Amino acid sequence: MTYYKHPSAIVDEGAQIGTDSRVWHFVHVCAQAVIGKGVSLGQNVFVGNKVTIGDYCKIQNNVSVYDNVHLEEGVFCGPSMVFTNVYNPRSLIERKDQYRNTLVKKGATLGANCTIICGVTIGEYAFIGAGAVVNKDVPAYALMVGVPAKQIGWMSEFGEQLALPVVGSGKAACEATGDSYVLEDGILRKI
Template identity: 75%
Template sequence: MSITIHPSAIVDDGAHIGEGSRIWHWTHVCGGACIGNNVSLGQNVFVGNKVVIGDDCKIQNNVSIYDNVTLEEGVFCGPSMVFTNVHNPRALIERKNEYRNTLVKKGATLGANCTIVCGATVGEYAFIGAGAVVNKDVPAYALVVGVPARQIGWMSEYGEQLDLPLHGESEATCPHTGARYALNGASVIRLSA
């Protein structure tokens, strides 16, 4: 598999780009970035030096992924969504030594125009609705929306909403795949097939 880099893109020396990845128009990848296999970076994407992007991620247009952000395998970043890396920035105060780590776990979806405030962890297969502002950790499989983001439900790995309460003991089936999920307290797991 080859790597596709559009002629208008800038990939600095030292950046690691995995096989099968595609880097589109006006994208800038800094030299310390590590990008996995089969990653798509849309138009006008910025990837900082201290960024790790796992295999099979899809980064839509106009997304900036700043230092100290890690995306695990299969993460979707919707158009114009935002990551921050400084909790309380000021133009006249240097805060590069105060960057907070942000982790987005396997299979999570970050909707268009949402904001992930630095220091948050987004759980596996969580679903962040368009325009939401995430300022705290999000559980695996959680569906969150709004400003600030609040949980309104649970999602399957396929991306279908599960018929589960927010808390308690229950089970549900993905309406598309038939996969079974169990709610235990305030967390969901996928049951073995």
């Protein structure tokens, strides 16, 4: 085994887990899950069958990554945040054929206790605030808060808020790294 697995964790036969990953207390990883290298699965995490988790993701305690959720490299899932996979679930009606794909792109942060409604795409390096409810696609680098989540700003790849308007255009630098960003036509990019 090229990863660490706590004795209380359950990793079903067939699950793929990358080198140097850590599977902590009371985690359950289903048989068809594909998990990259250097991933940390905190206490009480569940990973479904039709799930991919990219390299260097960090999934904090009490998060369930259900079928049809896909995380690219370097995604941070805060404690007790929630993914869904059926838009309108009912206990007495089987709806596995209605799972919607959710994609969280490289470097995004999903704050503690936020909820990601299935079928959305979270853009690269987006930052979802604690407790927010995301029910629509999120642009790259967007800072989202509230219920339902609304964009209130832009974030750098380092995780610092940039001095830019939500709409319009402009240039800004990350105070922590000095990296430059430009906003044009509602799209932020690093330059």
